[in-house]
Amino acid sequence: MSDGVPINGLSWYTDETYAAFRIVSNNNVAPSGNDFFFEVGTLGTDGSYTKRASIPNAEDLYVNFQWLETDMNEHVHVFALMGNENEANKLSARIYAFDLFNGKFMQTVDVDVSEYTFMSIHSYPSCGEAMYAFSPGLWADAGHDMWAWSLVVVEPLTGTVTKQCDIAPRGIFRRYYGGSVFQGSSNPDGFLYHVLRVMYSEADLIVGVNPDTCEVRFSEVTNLRHVHSLQLVNPAPAPSRRTCNNRDN
Template sequence: MAVSLIKVIMVLVLPSLVAGHLCLIHPRQRGDMDISRAGSDTCFRHGAPCGGQNASIGSYILLFGGEQTFIKWQQNFNHYTVGYPGYMDIAIAEYGSDSWQLLAFNRDEYVHAQDHQQNYTAIVVLPNKACDHCVIRARYVSHKPGEQPFYQCSDVAVQQTVSALPRVIETNHQPKHEEFRNAMKKMQTLHSKHDTPTFPEKNPPAFLLGFSYSPFDPNSVYLVNTTMDGQVIPLGQFDFGHGMSVQDRCMKTRNMVPNTTYPFLLDSVMTVETSSNDLIGFLHEGNTDNPSPTFLHFDIHQASILFKSAIGEFDGHAFSGIVYNENDGHFYTFSVQRNESKGFNFVVGQLHIEKNMLPYIYSELIRTEPEPLYVNYQWMTMDQKGNRLFVLMGNENTPDQLKARIYIFDLNYVWKFLKMVELDVSEYTFMSIHYYEKTGMLYAMSPGKWNGRLWTLVEINPLTGDVVEHIDVADMEYFKPHYGGSIFNAINQETGDFYHVLTLQDTNANIIVIVNIDGYSITYSEITNLSHVHNLVLIKNNF
């Protein structure tokens, strides 16, 4: 089996406070294993890829493709490095191959006591493809001076199954973990509360694309497809990172000159060119203190970069957001720029091509009066029919109240600032807004206030600022109250489906939730792990 064909899905990572060195518990590592004490010699193995341990002789541990299975490891001794924390990861490859496919990733945790032992449980969906001899590798890279990476390996065989959907394996060949069962019980309860199917139809009306990366690998990022059955499927690889590398951030913190040789994809700045259904983003290639975006056009059909373009007449101010205007085929940007006298100006710009020739040219269209307080950019969304741009801005000086406004801009070739609307956030707060053409309203997923008890889809009147409950989604006992999980282009305008990512309580796992605005139905995905996937975008299925 060629490892490049492996589609492995990170689904769940559960810290279990029992507390490095590193041991692979299940599937059981090669050689001896003693995890009864911290600092065990059997967890102290160096040398890639398997800590110097030869492959097992005889039959291998049997795992099943296309079904949920456990991987469990122990950090047997903590080697946390302040300022440059390490990580643990799990990967799989065909025996004899150097091409490792990432299964699970977990940052090192600062526990102070080095002899702290901690177990981690990853629940993954293995590829439904037979493999007579594959290797699962556990690795701990501490970044601590003098400490080499720790390695453990397990020899496994993967058996192909006839199941079309991931499911829990109840047979005796796998251990039963309380953490996993608690998470699954919560999901079963959620599914039982709703009459909608767990999975959408085989040819869903839309799907999610994003960019997967390891923060410790500044050289590559993967375009991935995330599905409602928990899969995170790699589609293509690109030779740049995602956000400033950990090394550069550490050097910058220590007032050293950051390494500028690694270009990276800008986080949280992405849109869809709906005419081609392709993704648009920006690559940063210059000094970390000087914005220098390069326009990227991703061809999602080929999982490749269709073209790159410098930004002609760029004014030197970073883009906070970008949207595609279906009416004129241009891209519109938003930036927050310091005013020489006081406060900040909000600037709407346009990116366009002249005479069908690159590069993209930047033009400033609208500049607001200076604003001293509402300067925290959060989100922008487009009313394609009305040709209006809505921008969500937060108040810098209200960290508890989280006051917010919507700024509305007219893009009907008049290009003017229309109005500012103060939002009523007394009951509901949120970090993104999404325009729905059918109702003319904005929608957002809200955890309420920090003492809230419900995740709620709220409706926002862009003209009055009223924020009201639309649909109760889930109790806080299931999902953490945080402001992540927003998706670009989150509403399917044809079906009325609103997409959002929630994080389960007591785990690092995620759930994709689809809320139908018109029919008030709710659909939950299977458990997945999207902590490593950024710039999630909802794409209309035109295939």
């Protein structure tokens, strides 16, 4: 990129175009300052970048980039999940919402992390703009080292987080936040996928969860310790959904 500002996150947008997220230093503060503007744009397969929108005021606290996701129902909005750098153990986070199609910043909301924490959010063909996340609950939960895994619904315009499906009880899988495998709408079989690490072991499993039915599938034992995230480059057409995942939208 000609201006030297790196791209922090990419999400599929349209054929040959990606939604891109950048953290840009605030030039109005001293070089040692910690203020940043967040912006989204489109990145073509030829490497051309076009800025589309940015936040109106610089941010100096929620500056840890975690995830970028396009709403795959309408292909209009993109959501950036940003962590609070001073509350790493609590995994406090905000969602910054942008209208990429119309080139506008929409809003920011604090994420409810009182019961569930996560570091990635996934779109899914459904009613509304709800995202999904895989969560082991809280980072520090009642002083023990056993975590129960769940699939949770994240409402990106309100910050509300609620459990959708049970995945595994306590004591089977470790607390690990880097296991996202496919962005949700990439999978024509209707499953979201995630890597889970087996407790006291070097073994990993890929779990698939269908948010509509809560059916859970597990792969054979494997080892993916050096893989953080995989995505399909060109998502398959999303299957039609007849329900709103039991939510009153």
